[in-house]
Amino acid sequence: MGFIKKLFQSKKRKDQAQKYNIGMQKTREGVFNRLNDILESNAVIDDELFDEIEELFIMADMGVDTVIKLVNHLRETVELKTIKDPEALKEIIVEEMFKRYVQEDIIDTNLQLTDDLSVLLFVGVNGVGKTTTIAKVAYLLKQEGKRVMMVAGDTFRAGAINQLRTWSERVDCAFYEKPQGSDPSSVMFDAIQEAKKQGIDVLLCDTAGRLQNKQNLMKELEKIHRVIGREIEGAPHETLLVLDATTGQNGLSQAKIFNDVTQLTGVVLTKLDGTAKGGIALAIKESTGIPIKLIGLGEKLEDLEYFDIEEYIYGLFADVI
16 A cells, blocks of 8 residues: 555564554554444445544544545545545555645654754643653663753752652763752753763753743743853754643643744654554644654653654554555
8 A cells, every 4th residue: 555555565664663563552453443444344435434534533633623634635536536445545544644744844853963062941731751751862862872961940849850860860861950949040051051061962951841821931931941042052952842642632732832832843742652542643743833753652761762754654554554
């Protein structure tokens, strides 16, 4: 079936995609394997079939706007090419999902790092796995030979500082903190000075995850951006929103809010292995234009992967194609 099937004909390419294949099993079993049943049980392509496909993809949390555009494209393609066999829709669906995500752009999921000190700022609400994600990014960068420091910028919760410190010890990387209640911007300023002294390559900065007062959040993040940018030109080099894939459409709302209050450069999608609604990655890109940079496919430190749209779609449709 089409280009995705051709991409994964080789054993080497299939082996590369195994983490996606295993990690996205719940989504596949919960939703996308039903696509086969729908297409095989319908003898003709009609409005009822399109309605079933639409309902299926909405259940996968692909987002209503994304689903409507996808189904409309299917209708137009069927009419234009006079397609009669419902199973022929598989290839069209897979290819259209890929196109809708890429949108003729060059998708770069690499973290934007410099030859000097790079600063990555992590934002997101409490409970999405932000602290654990920072630890996993630290582990990933350490495997690439980088010297990493974590910064406890969520100074409102002692638990957040303690948790990040514990993770820094597990990952064996540098850690910077100031007392609970300190101004987050001053923490970032001092951490940058310390990182320069220690010859750190990448600074990973945690932030508070409060959404109760959007205006206060905006002011705080603006100040943090300003302080970091004043000390290092072009920094922060990444502002990454951490989202819990299991929250579905609530995660999409968070993406829109944080994109309003700060200049997001990418999304880290956690717990993708724990949800049957893994279509959220498509919805985020479609509705905000923000690329997925990293995805969590398990609880271990090594289970954070750079996002690959081809392997992601393979993970969705491995049993179908």
